Amino acid sequence: MPKPCAFVKPCHLVKPVSATRISGRYLTHQRSLPTLPVPPLQQTCERYLAALEPIVNAEELQRTKVLVDEFQKPGGEGERLQRALEKRAENTENWLSDWWVQVAYLDYRLPVVVHSSPGLVLPKMNFSDKHGQIQFAAKLIAGVLDFKTMIDNETLPVEYMGPKPLCMNQYYQVLSSCRIPGLNRDSIVNHARSASPPKHITVVHNCQFFVLDVYNSDGTPLTVDQLCGQLEHICNSSKQTNLEPVGILTTLDRDSWGRTYQNFIKDKTNQASVSAIQRSIFTVCLDGAMPTVTEDMYRSCAAVQMLHGGGSQWNSGNRWFDKTLQFIIGEDGTCGANYEHAPAEGPPIVALIDHVVEYTRRLELEQTSALKSSTVPQKLHFNISPEIKSDIEGAKHAMNKLAQDLEIRVVVFKHFGKNVPKTYKMSPDAFIQVALQLAFYRMYQHSCSTYESASLRIFRLGRTDTIRSASSASAEFVKAFDDVTKQNTEKVELLENAVKAHRWYTNMAISGQAIDRHLLGLKMLALQEHSPVPPIFTDKSYSKALHYILSTSQVPSKTDCVMCFGPVVPNGYGVCYNPMEDHINFAVSSFSACNETNAASFAQTVMEALLDMRTLLEQTPKAKL
Template sequence: LADWWINAAYLDCRGPVVVWSSPGLVFPLQEFKTLDDQLNFAAKVIAGTLDYKIMVDEKTVPVERMGKDVLDMSQYFKVLGTCRIPGVTRDTLQFYGQSSDPPKHIVVAHNNHFFKIDVYGKGGKPLSVRQLIQQLRNVVERSTHPTHPIGILTTQNRNVWGKAYKQLRKDKVNRASIEEIHRCIFLVALDGPVVNPTGNEMNDAALNCVHGNGPQGYAGNRWYDKTIQFIVGKKGAVGLTYEHTPAEGPPIANLMDHIMNYINTGKGEEGTEGKENRPPVEELSRPHRLIFNISPTIKQDIEDAKVALESLVSDLEMTCFKFSGFGKSFIKSQKLSPDSFIQMAIQLAFYRIHGEPGAHYESASTRKFIYGRTETIRSCSMQSVAFAQTMLDKEQSAAAKVKSLREAVEAHKNYAKDAVNGLGVDRHLLGLKLSAIEAGMDVPSLFMDVGYLRSSHMRLSTSQVPARCEAFMCFGPLVPDGYGCCYNPRDTEIFFGTSAFNSSPETDSATFRQSLEQSLMDMHNALVQDSLKAKL
């Protein structure tokens, strides 16, 4: 199923990866006053990632567990040095980091220029933060004016980009430049100030991570096929965008946690790092500019990509926020599963707005199995609908609301348990469908059934991506009239990244936020009232 899933969920999909597939991950917000601040932080992000890469290369990344069960760790070895390659009908995935000649360089983008930087000294040691700052400054000094936004081609529909890619590669200079980008360990985009600020720093950072604010922003300063692409803004908006094919969110969030811990504990500071085998700054080979020859055809492809992306960017709205009412500590104190509790809050929020339940996708990890990826937790259930109706009925007592809440949480928890143990239905049905197609059979009628189609039109696309720091992941909705909702539950707060499309008159992410916050507080208050009555 692993190969089928990668093809069906990602490589066969012909829509753009931007908005429709690639999530953004917003790091804790920083405050940069000068260019030096920006470059210093970017250098530490690079150094922290290279420090993490040592664990990957030496296979010493701590093995994760779910209860007593160890989890498959293969995704951790597939994110650095990886790139998606466009095709006219199906894309491919290349794992350069696992080759016999793994890459030793990164690529830095600034003002749409791309530069190759070797990040290891002659003795094989990673460059120091001081050396990396020097290299980044060299990049900035040599790219003061924007050039053709060649990277914006990677935002296109995959068939369109696949054809343009073939044209681009016909020129041997372009081919060499593309190879360096494909092979690099990861990419770093140095951005200017926020474009089209919304007045909310979290929203601004999220939108920049998801789509770079389009052709007027920094979308040309990206290569969206690259698995890991860090973004460091001029004023302190920091994060990454990641191409989803090789991995789920948790390995990416763990990488970010490692980087932030590396920075916050001062590991990259001068004096704490060994200087042996590190060439002096003046001996470093300067960053190599990657040249692109832009033909009239490619120039037109760039213009077409701008138009297509502008449409996507103007349609996506995001509302990202920190919910400070309580966190997972309170939920656990009530002997409830934090994830199931938040999922029921999302169900209640949807029901409050729309007056009906919505088909609801939550990704469950199947990493108990080799090469496991995800299974669908269908969070909408008979119990969740009854719970939403009970909560919205003013005649119901706190005790009745709590009883309904506990039943809904228990139903979700049981479904989640089945899903992580390989007993879900969605991947099984996918396997049957693809088996039929491979065997040349007609697709079974079940897959055309109105009930099946309606229950698979996931108006709620949700995911829990926990992180140790104040960060959150965000992505676009799965369907035109749906919502995206990703969350990071912490002890006393919950970070949310929510999204909707402006083109849908039915959905609005700001309204969804209000409903979600009200749902969380209503659930909290019902539990508190019920426990007070029990004590009396």
């Protein structure tokens, strides 16, 4: 399953919040956006074959060429499906978006934890006790509500990619929403625009859930001081630590959780409590302190907490992973977030968090404690039958196994950031992607299918397409780089070609002309017709193309943070990075069960590749021009 986020520079939203609603602004903006195009069939077929060249052998490529020729011949199956897809595009707001959410997320049956939901690690905050944790949590909640005001009033600043406005729909999907487990397919509910939008958040402490109303009776948000009082009440009411961690059920594979869920909500108390969590605006998880680790391992351990909570003995039960947006605040200053991926990509989440972090920094805690909220947080209760208790034990076991299997390494590359590639007039993202290709080649002596997210948000309801970072140009460069018979000038030329090829594919992808979603659309139509799937989609090359050993995302942020996610295949790596001006934050993950992969080794090899590429440029006169 493809991974988070999208290649788009965020618009930072720390601006004065308008108290005046601009009714209809969102809809007007959305209607002004172009619709997602359907690329020409022949173009996609040609580009598909080109994308296969560095990742399949000659025999496989030749066999695929025959299948592609058959697929696109005049009057053939490809032309028929292409016409049907063009017709769908004429009659829908976005021919892809519903299919994409269904196929990539709601039909996906592995656990959302690690396999789908990204985590986000913030810099360590300046507190180390329960009092500081509560103060920061109160400020954070106030910051999210401040952001929510912009959404509610339709005053959210429109983001741009260059001169082009972006679809803002994802911002309207992340609050007051939740994933609901199903038996074969999940669903998403969003209560933000319901007749009575929710006025509460969920707070989790010691695996106990509370409803916290965050608005006063006059409709104003609770002050930071009021929120502090409410959070203190929650912490004082949940000191017991031996209760059943019902939240860990959300870490199960989706079919198991779907079956348990149906049984669980037969009880009216459970149904009411689960409904309160699902309807809440967002969730705040108040964690205990992390295990003590060395400074260089701190961010990696923080990533573990954000991604899955560390297992049942730590904080995996102190979550509700179906919730779209969970803010995680540890007692020791470890902070971040986890989000369920179906409603949104990474950049809108990061933009929201950038706003919240800036808000907490400039907000002075009110000194008066005279203001009290008129409500008291309500603890949610659950009735645990012997069958549900058994399911909880099963979830603990499965979560602990997954936590032990995932290796994640967060590193800060301190030698340079965006500044060096820009000095040589190279795209920083393309430069980093080529470094990932070089690192992989150095470890495995071949190129692999590589996924990088590209934003389709210049189109209405746009999500992502794939930037295929492994190109013929990158393959030529990585093969030549350590070849002592090659001159540096030739290596620099090959590097420039690889960077340009990546930039070209990126531009093609963000303009709706990449191959992967187009091929998916053609396949989906064939499946909907219950007709035989064309051989191009059952071909070994197609399977290899979709087996993303490198699943990557650039998620830029103003805050010095990094997003993280698990690999999408058992023998793969998940790589997320945030390029700052003078350093780069990387999060690299792999599965320990696979003997071929090692997150720490790959992270180290990436660092070396970046340094070696800079040295090559510095030592080659042509590159300095």
